[in-house]
Amino acid sequence: MKIGDKSIDFDKDGFMVNPGLWDEQIARAIAGDEGIEEMTEQHWAIVNFIRNYWLEHDLAPAVRLICSDVGVGVRQIYKLFTSGPARGACRVAGLPKPDGCV
Amino acid sequence: MAERIIYLDNAATSFPKPEIVHETVRDFYSQNGVNPGRTGCDLAINAEQMIHETRKQFSAFFNRSLIESGKEKDPNRLVFTMNATMSLNLIINGMIGPGDHVVTSMLEHNSVIRPVNHKVREGAEATYVVPDAEGYLDPEDIRKAIKRNTRLVIINHASNVTGVVQDLNSIGAICREEGVPFAVDTAQSAGVLPIDMTECHIDFLSFTGHKGLFGPTGTGGICVADDAEIRGTIYGGTGVRSAVPYHLEEYPYRLEAGTQNLAGIAGLNAGLTWVENKGLNTIYAHEMSLFEILQNGLSDIPGVTLWGTQNLDRRVATLSMTVNHYDASDVGTILDVDYGIQTRTGLHCAPLIHQHLGSVPRGTVRFSVGPFNTVEQIRTAIRAVAEIASDRP
Numbered sequence: 001m002k003i004g005d006k007s008i009d010f011d012k013d014g015f016m017v018n019p020g021l022w023d024e025q026i027a028r029a030i031a032g033d034e035g036i037e038e039m040t041e042q043h044w045a046i047v048n049f050i051r052n053y054w055l056e057h058d059l060a061p062a063v064r065l066i067c068s069d070v071g072v073g074v075r076q077i078y079k080l081f082t083s084g085p086a087r088g089a090c091r092v093a094g095l096p097k098p099d100g101c102v
Numbered sequence: 103m104a105e106r107i108i109y110l111d112n113a114a115t116s117f118p119k120p121e122i123v124h125e126t127v128r129d130f131y132s133q134n135g136v137n138p139g140r141t142g143c144d145l146a147i148n149a150e151q152m153i154h155e156t157r158k159q160f161s162a163f164f165n166r167s168l169i170e171s172g173k174e175k176d177p178n179r180l181v182f183t184m185n186a187t188m189s190l191n192l193i194i195n196g197m198i199g200p201g202d203h204v205v206t207s208m209l210e211h212n213s214v215i216r217p218v219n220h221k222v223r224e225g226a227e228a229t230y231v232v233p234d235a236e237g238y239l240d241p242e243d244i245r246k247a248i249k250r251n252t253r254l255v256i257i258n259h260a261s262n263v264t265g266v267v268q269d270l271n272s273i274g275a276i277c278r279e280e281g282v283p284f285a286v287d288t289a290q291s292a293g294v295l296p297i298d299m300t301e302c303h304i305d306f307l308s309f310t311g312h313k314g315l316f317g318p319t320g321t322g323g324i325c326v327a328d329d330a331e332i333r334g335t336i337y338g339g340t341g342v343r344s345a346v347p348y349h350l351e352e353y354p355y356r357l358e359a360g361t362q363n364l365a366g367i368a369g370l371n372a373g374l375t376w377v378e379n380k381g382l383n384t385i386y387a388h389e390m391s392l393f394e395i396l397q398n399g400l401s402d403i404p405g406v407t408l409w410g411t412q413n414l415d416r417r418v419a420t421l422s423m424t425v426n427h428y429d430a431s432d433v434g435t436i437l438d439v440d441y442g443i444q445t446r447t448g449l450h451c452a453p454l455i456h457q458h459l460g461s462v463p464r465g466t467v468r469f470s471v472g473p474f475n476t477v478e479q480i481r482t483a484i485r486a487v488a489e490i491a492s493d494r495p
Contacts, residue, residue: 063435063438063439064438064439067439073440074435074436074439075440075493078432078436084431084435086431086435
């Protein structure tokens with residue numbers, strides 16, 4: 001998929017194959033695919049927290065940490081990202097698909 | 103942390119552990135920790151003695167009728183592993199080769215499914231017996247699956263997804279009639295339900311230490327019947343007869359190599375002692391009384407689906423559920439973050455039973471009750487699910 005001047009590949013679950021290419025324009029494009037018409041301040045607070053955590057720790061943050069650090073309830077996260085923190089917010093933050101037991 | 107959570111994931115691991123287990127493991131290396139051996143310093147002999155006593159303890163625990171009849175069970179055929187997965191791999195690798203056939207079921211954990219599938223890839227055959235709609239296996243379906251080249255029947259005693267318990271007596275009797283070795287995965291039932299290898303004609307009993315036996319993680323084992331034969335598939339140091347170029351055939355070395363998890367085995371000893379002192383029936387009655395409240399409460403919530411049997415007989419205190427309009431993982435996340443309730447979501451490393459039930463691809467929310475849960479915690483869990491179900495996304 002072409003976003004701006006970048007060619008972005010996504011895996012079958014819609015996560016970036018090359019997370020290093022992420023930028024805010026790509027975040028907005030993925031958010032649009034998630035049904036988010038416009039990224040609000042709260043959207044960005046969550047996405048930036050997840051992105052920065054991943055850059056520092058090489059894994060997605062626990063949901064509880066997102067809630068406490070950003071100051072948002074878990075159900076509010078689901079309202080902002082209807083696919084949820086893992087499948088929705090982490091996608092918009094340009095993370096690779098988080099490991100989780102399914 | 104432990105005080106703030108409601109832990110309902112005992113099928114994954116039991117938590118908390120009894121205080122005696124904490125004390126035993128915490129103090130172990132300050133007083134022991136020397137590599138065991140029949141010769142050597144006193145500390146090594148003490149370590150060996152601890153391991154030997156634990157072998158005897160577990161051998162007796164899984165062979166009550168034999169012991170009570172005055173017969174002996176060889177404790178050296180109680181081998182220690184690091185977990186049930188390793189135990190099951192040793193059993194399957196030691197019994198199945200190219201051209202052999204294994205009978206198992208759709209209820210199995212990946213610790214059986216994956217090694218079996220690897221054996222199939224290497225030229226073996228496998229039959230996965232289908233349970234009924236509630237998850238119970240018909241023992242006669244196992245008989246029908248047995249062929250001339252069947253070398254093993256391997257079944258899990260209790261499902262880690264729905265809690266159903268299989269009829270080991272009948273299945274074992276069939277295996278004995280048909281001359282096929284019978285292996286049982288007791289990961290969800292050891293320390294929960296009485297299991298007698300002699301009565302159930304079990305040749306290989308795989309157990310894990312860190313669930314119903316309340317030991318630490320990194321422990322488990324196999325109890326091998328005195329008349330059962332299995333190839334060893336792990337080779338290395340045994341601490342004795344080092345000049346022999348091949349791994350020793352006699353037990354326990356046939357299925358053990360290298361230094362054991364000494365603190366783990368000491369903790370496992372303490373855990374089983376706690377279970378025996380408390381009484382299997384007492385623990386089970388407590389868990390099932392809470393389970394009945396949980397199941398009844400959840401089944402009354404509009405939008406909640408319970409998967410598998412709702413029988414209170416022939417089961418352990420584990421159930422799977424989903425909430426309409428929610429992905430199972432989302433329910434688990436909300437339960438955790440908003441209510442401090444720990445469950446396990448997804449396919450639980452048992453994809454085939456989820457396929458059978460129809461709960462694929464996203465699986466279910468699993469609740470598994472333990473002896474340290476309370477009525478208040480169960481009622482809180484029911485309220486939490488009711489609130490989630492009524493607050494649709």
